[in-house]
Structure formats: C-alpha cells, structure tokens
Amino acid sequence: MSLVWTLGLAAVAVLASFPLTRWLGRQAGWPLAVIYLAAAAAFWPAMVEVMDGRTPEWSVAWVPDLGVDLALRADGIGVLFTLIALVIGAVVLVYSTAYLKAGRNLSFYLFMAVFTVSMVGLVLTDDLISLFLFWELTSLASFLLIARSGYSAEGASMRTLLITFVGGLTLLAAVAVIIAATGTTRISEALASTAWTTSPGLASTVALLVLISAFTKSAQFPFHSWLPDAMAAATPVSAYLHAAAVVKAGIFLLLRFSPAFHDVPVWNIALITVGLLTCALGGWFAWQRTDLKKLMAYSTVSQLGLIVATIGVGTELALTAATLHIIAHALFKSGLFMMVGVIDHSTGTRDVRRLPQLRTAMPLVFWTTVLGAASMAGIPPMLGFVSKEAVLEALGEAPGATWVGWVAFVAGALASVLTFAYSAKLVFNGFVDGRGHARWPEDRPLHATPPTLGIPAALPILAGLPLALFVGVLDTPVGQAVRAGLPHTSAAPHLALWHGVNAALGATLLILAVGAVIIARRRTLFPAVEATTPAWDGADVLEYLTVRVARAGRSLALLVRADNPTRHVAPIVGSVGLVLGVGSLILLSGGHLAPQHPGLTHAVDAVVLVVMALGVYGVCRSRSRLAAAVSLSAVGVAMTVQIFGLGGPDVGLTQLLVEALSILMIMLVLQKLPLTFRREPRFGQRWALGLAVTVGISVGLGVWALTGRRERSDVADYFLTEGPEITGGYNVVNTILVEFRAFDTLGELTVLGMAGVSVVAILSTLGRRYLDPPREEDHNYVPPPRIPLRGVGTPAYRAIEGSWGNAVPMQLLVHATTPLLVIISAIVFWRGHNSPGGGFIAALIGAAVVALMYLSAARDRTIGPAAAPRLLIGGGVAIAVLTGLWGLLGAGSFLQPIAGEVLGIKLTTSLVFDIGVYAAVLGLVMAAFNLLGAPNEPGPVSVDEAAGGAVDGDVDGAGDRARQIAEDGSPDDGKTRPRVGPKSTYLADGVPPPGAEPLAEGVDR
Secondary structure (H helix, E strand, C coil): CHHHHHHHHHHHHHHHHHHHHHHHHHHHHHHHHHHHHHHHHHCHHHHHHHHCCCCCEEEEEEEHHHCEEEEEECCHHHHHHHHHHHHHHHHHHHHHHHHCCCCCCHHHHHHHHHHHHHHHHHHHECEHHHHHHHHHHHHHHHHHHHHCCCHHHHHHHHHHHHHHHHHHHHHHHHHHHHHHHHCCCEHHHHHCCCHHHHCHHHHHHHHHHHHHHHHHHCCCCCCCCHHHHHHHCCHHHHHHCCCCCHHHHHHHHHHHCHHHHCCCHHHHHHHHHHHHHHHHHHHHHHHHCCEHHHHHHHHHHHHHHHHHHHHHHCCHHHHHHHHHHHHHHHHHHHHHHHHHHHHHHHHCCCECCCCCCCCCCCHHHHHHHHHHHHHHHCCCCCHHHHHHHHHHHHHCCCCCCHHHHHHHHHHHHHHHHHHHHHHHHHHHHHHHCCCCCCCHHHHCCCCCCCHHHHHHHHHHHHHHHHHHHCHHHHHHHHHHHHHHHCCCCCCCCCCCCCCCCCHHHHHHHHHHHHHHHHHHCHHHHHHHHHCCCCCCCHHHHHHHHHHHHHHHHHHHHHHHCCCCHHHHHHHHHHHHHHHHHHHHHHHHHHCCCCCCCCCCCCHHHHHHHHHHHHHHHHHHHCCEHHHHHHHHHHHHHHHHHHHHHCCCHHHHHHHHHHHHHHHHHHHHHHCCCCCECCCCCHHHHHHHHHHHHHHHHHHHHHHHHHCCCCCCCHHHHHHHHHHHHHHCCCCHHHHHHHHHCHHHHHHHHHHHHHHHHHHHHHHHHHHHHHHCCCCCCCCCCCCCCCCCCCCCCCHHHHHHHHHHHHHHHHHHHHHHHHHHHHHHHHHHHHHHHCCCCCHHHHHHHHHHHHHHHHHHCCCCCCCCCCCHHHHHHHHHHHHHHHHHHHHHHHHCCCCCCCEEEECCEEEEHHHHHHHHHHHHHHHHHHHHHHHHCCCCCCCCCCHHHHHHCCCCCCCCCHHHHHHHHHHHCCCCCCCCCCCCCCHHHCCCCCCCCCCCCCCCCCCCC
C-alpha cells in the first residue's frame, strides 16, 4: 500500500493546488512542498523493501475481460526517479514562492502538480497501457507549463508538444506490438518474455520504437531543439521539468527497457552514436550562447546525450555509471538552473554581455555556482567528478571491436572538454569578467536575494559535495537500479571518490589541462565562439518545416473545400467510384466472385430504382429550390421502401423519420435563400453529369459484385445466436448498440452532442451578427425601407393576411396527434430491447412532435424554453457517461450492463443508457428547429412587417416576396436581393452578401 499512498498523495497535491493558490497565492508552494515530502515519506517503506532486494507490488483489476490490471511496482529504477520527482520537486516549489510574482499563479502550481503525479505514476506503473497514458500526461503538463508563460511562449510550447507527441506515437506503437507479441500488459512480464531472444527482428523493431520515444523526451538529436526552445517557460519550470524530471522520463524509458534490449545491436549502436553526437553538439551550442538560461538548456542536452550513450553500452559498469550520473545531474543541474534564476531576479538580465562583475556583489551565489559548475565539469571532489569518471570508463566497454570502445572513450573525453568550456563560461562570464558596465551594481542596485530564493537553489548543489566524499552510501541504491536494468546480474558496485590511476583519470587530467588553457584565453576565445552562432537554430528549422507542411496541407485542402461544392465533392465521389469500379472489374474478369444467392431480386426493386432515378433527375434538373427539395425527399422515401423490403424495420423507421425531419429543416433553410438556383455554365453542367453517371455506374457495379456472394459472417452468427442469451434482448440491432458496442455508441453520442453544441454556438453567433434587426438606439441605425401596400383589398394583402389562418387546421391536427405520438414514442422506447425500436428511433418520434408544434404555430417561435436543447444534449451525454460509471462500479467494467427486477419486470442499465440517447437526439432536433426557423427575438409579426421584409431573421425570404407581390403583383423571378439599409444584411467588414446592392455613399455601415 506504500505505493498507493505515494501516488495518492501526489494526486492530492493536484486537488489541493486550486484552493491553496486561491488562499495563499504564490505561498501555496510551501504546503504543496510538504505534500511532496509526505509522499516521499510514504514511499519510504517501499524503498526499504527495494533496498533489501524485494519488489513491492500492488494491483487492482482495471479491464478484467482483457486481463488488464492497474498495477504498481517498485524496483531500483522506480525508487531513483520517484525520489528525484518528489524531493527535487519540493525544493523547486519552495524556490517558486520567492521567484514568482504575486497573483495569477494558479495554473503554475496546478500544472506542476499534474506533472509530478504523472511522473510518479510513469516510473511506478507496471502496466504498459498506463505507462503510455502517464507518458502523454507528462507531455501535456510540460506543454501547459510552457504555454502559460505568455504570448512569447506559444510557439515554443506548440513545437515542444509536436516533438514530444511524435515520441508518444512511437511509444503507442511499441506498446501495441509488445502486448501482441508477449500476450501481457505487465511490464515486468513483457520484459522477461522469450520473444526478444527468439525473434531478433521483433526485438530490433520494438527497440527502435522505444528509443525514438526516449529521444524525443530526452532531447536527443535530431529532436533536441525543443529543450532550448522551452526556456521560454519560467525558471522553476526549467529547473524541475527540463533538468530533473521531464527529460529524465526519456532516460527512465531507456533504463526500464534495458532488460530486453541491452544486447540488441540496433539499441547499442543507436544509443551510443546518437548520444555522443548529441553530447558534442549540445556542448558546442552551449558554449556559443550568451543567454545563461539557453546555455544551461544546451548543457542539459549535452549531459543527457552522455547518459544515453552510456546506457547504450549496456554493461553492468555502464548502467552503474549512467545511474550515478543521473543522480549527479539532477542535483547540479536543477541547482544551477535556479541559480541562473537568482541572477535574473537580482539583475533583470541573463545576458553575459550585460552582466557586471557579480562575484563581490553576490558572493554566496557565486561560490555556490562555482561548486555546481565544478560538478558539471567533472572536477573533484564533486559528485559529478565521480560519475564522469565512471562514464568515461564505461564508454571504453562499448560492444563490438576493440577500436569501437576507444573511439567512444575519446569522443566522450572530447565532449567533456566542451562541458568544461561552457561550465567555465557560466562562472567567468556570469560573475567574474563582467562585460557590462563596471559600476552598474552601484548605479542600479541589485535586488536582494531572499533566503527562500537562494537556499533552495543552493541545496541540490551543496548536496553533491558530501555525497562525493561519502559516495559509498549510494552503493545499494545504485546497485538495485542496475539489477533492475540487468535482471540477470548480481551488481554490487563499490563507488569511491578515488579509483586509482586509469585511463579515465588520465583523460580527466587532460580535460582539466585543456580547460585551464580555455580559461586563460577566455577573453578572446569566448567572443570568437559566440561569433560562430548561426542565424537559425533547431526551432527555426522546425518552424520552417511546420509552415511548409501547413502550406502544402492547405493546397491539398483546396481539393475538398466546403465553399466550393465541385472541388469538395468531385475528388471524394470520383475516388470512391474509381476504387469500386476498378475493383469490381478485376473481380469479375478474374472469376473471383461466387454466384449470388437466389431470391435477392424482387419486382419492387425495379419500382424503387425508377422512383429514385426520377427523383435524382428532378434534383439535378430543377431550378426551383423547393422542387429540388421535394425530389430529394422522394429519393429518401424510395430508399426507405427498399430498406423495409430488405427486412430492416429498425433502420427503415429511422431512415423515414430522419428523412422527414431533414426535409423540414431544409425548408427552414430555404426561407433564407432565393427561390431558384443560379444558372451554372453549360460546360460545368455537362462535366458534373458525366461524373455523376460514371460514378453511379461504378458504384452500382460494385454493389452488384459485392452483395449476396458470401455466407453470413461468424460475427453475425454470434450476435444472432448468443445475443439473446447474453443480453436477454431479442432485438439484435438494439442490443449491439447499447450493450455489445455501447462504448462505440457513447462515442457517437458524444459527437452528436458536440454537433448540437456547435449548431447552437455557430448559428446563435451568426444570428446575432448578421440577422438581428437594427435598433433605433444603435448609433449607426439606418431605417429599413418601407414599401407601402397598394391597398387593403389587394390580392397580395389578402394572401398575406389569410396565410395565418392556414395554421388553424394544423393546430387542430397537433392537438389530436401529439398525445398519440408521445404514447408511440414511449412504446417504441420501451420495447426496443426485444422488438424494433430503441432510444434513437423513439427520440425521432418525439422530435416529430416538436416539428408539428413548430409547423402549426401562427408565427415563427421557439419550441420550449430557450435552454432546453442545451440541457437535453448535455444531460443525455451525462446520463450515458454515468451509466458507464455505474457499470464500472457495480460490475467492474465501464458500460457493463447491470440487470435487475423491479415489480417483476426485468430492467437493465442499458435502458438508462438509451434514455441518454433519447435526450441528446431530442435536444439536437430542438436546437436545429429553434435556430434555423425561429426568429432571434420572438415577437408578433405584423402584415406590414411581412410586406416590408423586416421580419426578424429574414434576409431575402418571405419578406422580399411579400414586398414584391405588394409592389407589382407579380411572382418572384428568383432574382430577389437582400433589402438595402439595415446593417444586419452586411458582413462584419461591410461587404454586402452575394446579390446585395452596396449602401449609398455616406451611409454608415
């Protein structure tokens, strides 16, 4: 339970961050740090077990049907990274209480806590699925912590997210392959599988996927650019995430999978090569930088490269060296990052070209930074010296020929020269040389360094000195981590500050000698190296590629633009027709098709075909929008007849109801459009006709070739035979939707809900922006033109006046049919589990009531309360989700149906799930009717308003027609234009919509 308490306390920090920040502001870092330390204390029993050679575990069933458990397991690797995340995290939180500005720090502490719990979960989980989930959570938390730093960090956060998500995709692929190959989701079992030794190709493939994932997170070439780019984040974020935690997630992944891949050639070659290359490039780039924070970022890239190369060697000594250097790097690098923050806090700059001589002005900060830089450069007696010696010695054991080890050793030593160079630059350019004005500290006094800023920054660095002097205390922790990375070894390292005279010591002495020369020539050497800085960096390259890819994507998107139907439809329809046509011809010519089952053709099929063909012809040839809509409905009705003829009552009833409601909504849209279509060029019509005929023949050929030529599938037989026994329902369509594939239905329901919300958001905004009538109190009000009727007795007046009387019969019909439809809807809903019906069909019947109520109204108005559609949509999705949670709590699986009896009637939770479907569908239909047909502001519509075209929401519909009839008594010729004058008929930039005349000169838009 120690593991659960540790992860639970880390999660408590997430929940507590909001109230603590609201109450204490930036001082919330203190109680959060206490929670972190409490989590570390709770982890102590598990750590003791690991140090004794045991592996504490905890698990609970997660997806029992798939054998997936939510499992935690602690070993030497997990102990190492858990303590880094919690202890360094606590120090950084205390540092943040002084570093952050007062106010608006809620997101900082919240995202920091989210990252910590994600990191702790990542290193302690023993489940591959949760490993991936925690991995992605660390990426999201890192992105949010960078993005919160302001506008300048937006680009950096997106580039960081892009690169780290590439690693997420490769890790997802690796997890899927591992589960398929080993048959388990347990990490410990998968790594011990024999699949890696019996299938070298599989091992190489998975190793490649894993190391790419690790490269993206640990900023290895060519994915290194995101780490310096992420320096746009606040210094505490850089100290924790980009020095001690998030970049270590990639290192953790390499150590975690070392048991399976430590001797795979692809693993060894890639890690050693890329690691040493990254170490050298990062060191050179760090030496070039004049911004101390960027210098620290590139130095992190360099140090991580050295660790990656060492892990790639794969021996016991190599993993010992890598583990020790992970500890040393977490200490000195987090402290140095915070020290750079102290400099920035005190001087207001991090540019070495502007900094004065700070050695005497900030002596404590100076000497602490010297110790940290000495550890980073590998100077005794710091912990970094011990770890660097071990790393150089391990590189000499690189697998392969003897010369490979010597090459890796020399490359590591040369890269260490660059490490010494940028460490010296941090100290001398940051504190000693003072390229800025010599009297600047006196002319512009430094800000005082509060103890809560300086002490937390110094603690990790100062801890490196006693640990180096008594490094033997790390023998057991490091040994347990090595045994976790190499399970078949009995590693028992004996760490010491002095290991005698060897090649690594000789290399260190040579590095120190070259470093002394660099320091002596620094006044000329440092500016010369800075002058070689290129005008672009990795972030610029990534931004260039992003822009180019986006531009190419926009070019491809032109083929399917929604505002150009020809370009939108032709490629899609043409591609489908081509594939079906060519595929069918291949099947027919090759004789691969079995004979069709007898009895598939009926006489009604010919009738349906003729009706549908005439309907399509009517849609294509009609210039009247109304006639086209009627022809389209004929096609839908004929399709419904065909579905009923094939024996699909559920689908047929659904199709019929959807068709009726769709046509009604089309009619509502037609109110806003001219009555006729504009004429298309003759060439365009012929081209469209040719495409339509060709695709129609191809699709028809494909349907004929692929229908009725095989036996019923095993899946269909399973649903038909086993479904009633498993679910207790005999309507196979409904049981599939609400039980077998309930999760899929929940996804579709969520999409439906989002569509409803989008309809409300978009049409409400458009209505307010373009269709709201002008008000007299508006500063730019222009009265709409009023065209008087020629006389009360004219036919036009009588037509308009009498039109409202036509609603009376419809209202009588609604009074009679509404109770009947409500009863039918309830019956169809109730019987759906055993007979044709269900929540979706019942909701459509209920929606028919809404449609009838709308059509029977004497004027356009909303049906029901304005908030009803949103409440129904949101409530329906919520009910479906809660039903899933009910199954999780009651049966151990999300959306698992739970059955029971009430008054002798068998009920299941799938019925509740169907209620959610019913509510969401009804809400969507109500939203569509209320927004497409009802005015923006309900109110009585007078005959004069109808004639003047001032009906709320009317642009060029009924009002224009009434005005034209009133003016000359002639019907609309289809060339009506929006009324001129009101600002609501114009787009936001003052451009009139298509067909509208421009405003007169001097009229305020």
